Amino acid sequence: xxxxxxxxxxxRMENVAExxxxxxxxxxxxxxxEEACFDxxxxxxxxxxxxxxxxxxxxxxxxxxxxxxxxxxxxxVTIRDHARPFDPEAVPPPDLESDxxxxxxxxxxxxxxxxxxxxxxxxxxxxRGNRLTLVKSCNPIKQETRxxxxx
Amino acid sequence: xxxxxxxxxxxxxxxITGTIDAMAIETLSATLSEQIRQGKTRMVADFGQVDYINSxxxxxxxxxxxxxxxxxxxxxxxGVQENVKRALELAGFTSLFKIFPDAxxxxxxxxx
Numbered sequence: 001x002x003x004x005x006x007x008x009x010x011x012r013m014e015n016v017a018e019x020x021x022x023x024x025x026x027x028x029x030x031x032x033x034e035e036a037c038f039d040x041x042x043x044x045x046x047x048x049x050x051x052x053x054x055x056x057x058x059x060x061x062x063x064x065x066x067x068x069x070x071x072x073x074x075x076x077v078t079i080r081d082h083a084r085p086f087d088p089e090a091v092p093p094p095d096l097e098s099d100x101x102x103x104x105x106x107x108x109x110x111x112x113x114x115x116x117x118x119x120x121x122x123x124x125x126x127x128r129g130n131r132l133t134l135v136k137s138c139n140p141i142k143q144e145t146r147x148x149x150x151x
Numbered sequence: 152x153x154x155x156x157x158x159x160x161x162x163x164x165x166x167i168t169g170t171i172d173a174m175a176i177e178t179l180s181a182t183l184s185e186q187i188r189q190g191k192t193r194m195v196a197d198f199g200q201v202d203y204i205n206s207x208x209x210x211x212x213x214x215x216x217x218x219x220x221x222x223x224x225x226x227x228x229x230g231v232q233e234n235v236k237r238a239l240e241l242a243g244f245t246s247l248f249k250i251f252p253d254a255x256x257x258x259x260x261x262x263x
Contacts, residue, residue, distance in 0.1 A: 096243030108206035115241045
């Protein structure tokens with residue numbers, strides 16, 4: 001199992017850039033390719049923006065905890081918060097086909113998370129809050145940082 | 152994010168620099184809607200210096216496209232970088248927007 005790095009920030013919009021860049025840099029350090037790094041950055045951005053905008057709407061902002069870990073060729077990000085639980089089933093599937101007059105302007109964020117990630121899972125309970133897990137498979141990925149830092 | 156506008160021939164060139172995310176949206180949307188209100192409905196957004204866009208930014212582009220086209224204009228993109236292009240593709244936006252290699256070609260597209 002790879003090293004885990006973590007960042008904790010208050011759920012405010014001005015902190016979202018730091019959270020997404022933290023994951024982008026961690027993925028780069030692990031040798032992930034440009035597209036995988038971008039995809040993780042975008043997915044973390046969408047998830048955290050959603051937590052700030054909807055999860056904590058009307059509530060005092062609590063912490064967002066983002067962890068990054070590499071397991072073999074899988075890059076795993078977890079995002080934890082104590083906001084209102086998010087129900088992805090309530091998000092209508094995006095319309096990617098229709099021409100501009102019919103194209104809806106909402107619902108894109110969750111779609112981008114699903115499109116960019118290989119696995120997405122969400123768990124919520126009253127005590128521990130919400131935990132979103134994002135997995136990006138990444139191949140090939142460099143091995144040398146791992147062997148040198150873990151010995 | 153920074154945004155400037157300049158009239159070029161038949162088009163309004165909107166030059167955007169930096170990151171288009173939820174923090175930038177208010178400025179971007181306000182600038183675009185004010186220009187459209189003033190009748191500048193033939194726009195080219197120069198994305199040559201835009202390094203990142205998320206769904207909030209994509210929504211603002213879609214709103215600008217709808218608002219300009221409803222008034223007989225268009226909202227065209229130019230100089231789109233790799234990361235932004237990927238976001239446009241993931242969102243299914245590449246079929247909605249006319250995309251040009253650079254600002255000059257975008258502006259010229261309104262003259263032909």
